[in-house]
Amino acid sequence: MLTEVTATRYVTPLREGGSLPGIVEADDLGTYVMKFTGAGQGRKTLVAEVICGQLGRRLGLRVPELVRMQLDPVIGLSEPDQEVQELLKASGGLNLGMDFLPGSIGFDPLAYGVDSAEAGRVVWFDALINNVDRSWRNPNMLVWHGDLWLIDHGATMIWHHSWPGAAASAAKPYNASDHALAPFRPDIAGAAAALAPLVTRDLLTEVVADVPDEWLVDEPGFDTTHAVRRAYVEALLPRAASIHERITLEAPSRPRPSQAPGWLTDHLGPWPHPTEKSTKGGGQ
Incomplete structure (x- = not known):
């Protein structure tokens, strides 16, 4: 089960996120990126964050530690931004926290090199969970202490938005042509050989057991939360065995210029990416 903490101070919103996550301090003296049950995307976004984040961590990928985070709506009373105040008031109770990585920078494929083995592991993992939100348009990766970290898995497992068609949806191929790591010649076969047997x-x-019951109750078509959890397992298990055969890598839709400043590209460009370092992050 995920560790549970209590939010003690709302620091600032992260407006680049569509769900308006915020940086929050907690009673364990940690700092987290908090994702709210009251956000417009709903609780399934948080369910996806937990399942995919925990699965990624269990497979050895760098994903910040996740925690259950209790929020007292009173925290929002002193927030001057009306939008943020309403979000906090609507999110009382249990929410999700992700370990904040201070000093991290957004991944830019033209500023930071990734070897084919690591690129393959990330692309294979994203294919498994059907992540449609790791493209060059929005990489959802950070570089922290010289390592690549994966964040924001709310837009995954699209089949859980319509369970009657889940089996057909989960059987579909994965187009990685616009994936942020496609330019690095991802070794998908090697990744599948290493990771698929672990799933x-x-x-x-064990991974789906980390999802809080209250985020699974009243799911249409299911009598119990146990049945919902089993549905996630049944969708992901066969996909892990064969998705590598259905990953397509074609020419990207169009080239993307680097958004990184010159001082960063000059410094990071020549790096061979270190892939064998510890995955232990700050605060974990």
Whole structure:
């Protein structure tokens, strides 16, 4: 089960996120990026964050630690921004926190090199969870202490928005042509050989068990939260075994110029990316 903390201070919103996440301090003295149940995307976004984030961590990918975060709506009373205040008031109770990585920078494929092995692992993982939000338009990756970290998995497992068609949706291929790591010749076969055997029924069962019950109740078509959890396992398990055969890598839709400043590209461009460092992050 995820560690549970209590939010003690709302610091600032992160307006680049569509759900308006915020930086929040907690009673364990940690600082987190908080994602709210009251955001417009709803609780399924948080369910996806937990399942995919925890699965990624169990597969050895760098994903910031996740925590259950209790929020007292009174925190929003002193917030001057009306939009933020309403979000906080609507999100009382249990929310999701992601370990904040201070000093991290957004990944830019023209400023930071990734070797084919690591690129393959990330692309394979994104294919498994059907992540449509790791493109060059919006990489949702950070560089922190010289390592690549994966964030924002709310736009994954699209099949859980319509369970009657989940089996057909989960069986579909994955087009990685616009993936942020496509230019790095991802070794998908190598990633599949290393990671697919790890995705067992037991592992998936343990991962989905980390989702709080209150985010799964009243799911249409299911009588119990246990049945909902089982549905996630049944969608992901067969996909892990064969998705590498259905990943397509074609020419991207159009080239993307680097958004990084010159001082950064000059410094990071020649780096060979270190892939064997510790995955332990600050505050974890």
